[in-house]
Amino acid sequence: MxxxxxxxxxxxxxxxxxxxxxxxxxxxxxxxxxxxxxxxxxxxxxxxxxxxxxxxxxxxxxxxxxxxxxxxxxxxxxxxxxxxxxxxxxxxxxxxxxxxxxxxxxxxxxxxxxxxxxxxxxxxxxxxxxxxxxxxxxxxxxxxxxxxxxxxxxxxxxxxxxxxxxxxxxxxxxxxxxxxxxxxxxxxxxxxxxxxxxxxxxxxxxxxxxxxxxxxxxxxxxxxxxxxxxxxxxxxEGHLARELAAPSDVRVPANASIAEAVRYLLTHHVRTVPVFVGDAFAGVVSLDEAAHVAPDERERAYVTSIMRRPDKVPTARAVASAADVAREMAVEHGDAVTLLDDAGEFSGLFTRESAMRWIANAAGSAGSAGLIAPRSREPKEHVP
Structure with a gap:
């Protein structure tokens, strides 16, 4: 508070x-x-x-x-x-x-x-x-x-x-x-x-x-x-936010019911997805919002009734530092950040799941000395 x-x-x-x-x-x-x-x-x-x-x-x-x-x-x-x-x-x-x-x-x-x-x-x-x-x-x-x-x-x-x-x-x-x-x-x-x-x-x-x-x-x-x-x-470090965005085909249509959205989220093993009206970004929905709707009402209600509108979701440039976007999301205790291109249009959705999946994949490809293992490096800044 x-x-x-x-x-x-x-x-x-x-x-x-x-x-x-x-x-x-x-x-x-x-x-x-x-x-x-x-x-x-x-x-x-x-x-x-x-x-x-x-x-x-x-x-x-x-x-x-x-x-x-x-x-x-x-x-x-x-x-x-x-x-x-x-x-x-x-x-x-x-x-x-x-x-x-x-x-x-x-x-x-x-x-x-x-x-x-x-x-x-x-x-x-x-x-x-x-x-x-x-x-x-x-x-x-x-x-x-x-x-x-x-x-x-x-x-x-x-x-x-x-x-x-x-x-x-x-x-x-x-x-x-x-x-x-x-x-x-x-x-x-x-x-x-x-x-x-x-x-x-x-x-x-x-x-x-x-x-x-x-x-x-x-x-x-x-x-x-x-x-x-x-x-x-x-x-x-050194990566852009768009590299960690969820796949562009992971989305639900605005005319989907809440029950359909929940099934989609569970099937794709994600908690948060963007909602689209055709090709236009309309908002974001997560399992947390769906959990507040009684199970017997989810088939009758549209996902748009519980989604967060674009102005309620934090935004960042797609070419922003991935580390900065992750830090911002952690500070706000959020689950998603909307990534925008140079024209201010929707470019992707940066989520906790997409970031952790990228890190896990990077760790798997890099091995024990890879990207997420603590490593020693020469500091970029001068330490007086």
Missing amino acids: AIGSIFGIRIVVNATWIFIFALVAWTFGNPSGPLRMDRLTTGERVALGAFASLLFFASVLAHELAHSLVARKRGIPVRSITLFIFGGVSAIEGEPETAPAEAWIAAVGPLTSLIIGLICIGISTPLGRNVPAGEIAFYLGAVNVLLAIFNILPAYPLDGGRVLHAVVWRVKRDRDAATRISVGVGRLFAWGLIGLGVAQTLATGFGGGLWTTFIGWYLLQAGNMEQSRVTIAHAL
Whole structure:
């Protein structure tokens, strides 16, 4: 859910963030929480808990804004910032051109959290912890300091892992090797957290180390996804989007029923296809749209009743970089991008399935040292 924008950067709140917001509010609002002051009523505790949660929200947002603003200063566009259960993530559209740029973009987030934490602790000192403002300032400061320490751990893809990536990149002058090393270190940290969580659970009973285990699992999955992203980016390097488009004969006519479209999709092992009226592109339909129609209604309804119109589907030039189009689709969590020729006419449909099929075919023809295997290469840019 988008809640606005700051400095032209869209701010999005994931539904999972509501859990963290409620947890922080409850922690401060319940009688056994930090605000142990008899003179406070239940209503005052709840209000102060919600206020503390909003301040925590603002501090996490400041952390991500720091990443985003430094990235923009380095010439890298930033689409949005999303807050979710584990904190936040900035949708930075592109990669830093140099190792120092990557290091600064990564390090500025924890540095911002540390500064916020120290300021809050400094504010709490003269106020004293026997008043609500002082107690909230102290705990907010402590949480931000801990957030800075956690994020600077060299566990890819945490900020510290990205700093490690930048250091290895500069030392070895090989970006791919830096990715492999930093992801490997990140996996060690992730498994360490999982092991610690299991040990805590065994020592304290069920649930004692659940959160630690969950964080370790998240870091492990995030590291694997980052490795996959890098290898896919390498596979697409130097290729045009039109090379990865679905075959031009994979389409459904606008007068097809939804049931016919579903059968076509399943027969051709695809999830998304273009819809045509004669030779004119009319829209895009997927199994996801069809799933919202009751099975007994699919024979009676036309596919045009559920398809996405052309203006609802992202577009890109057919001669655009395949890697850029794939990145755009991933950022938008989409399933298809319409490719246009120089005249602005439909040229093809770039889908997740068509891209992965192309990569699989490339891997099969290239062998173990082929296009999608991580490989070492001389960096095209100068690493100072």
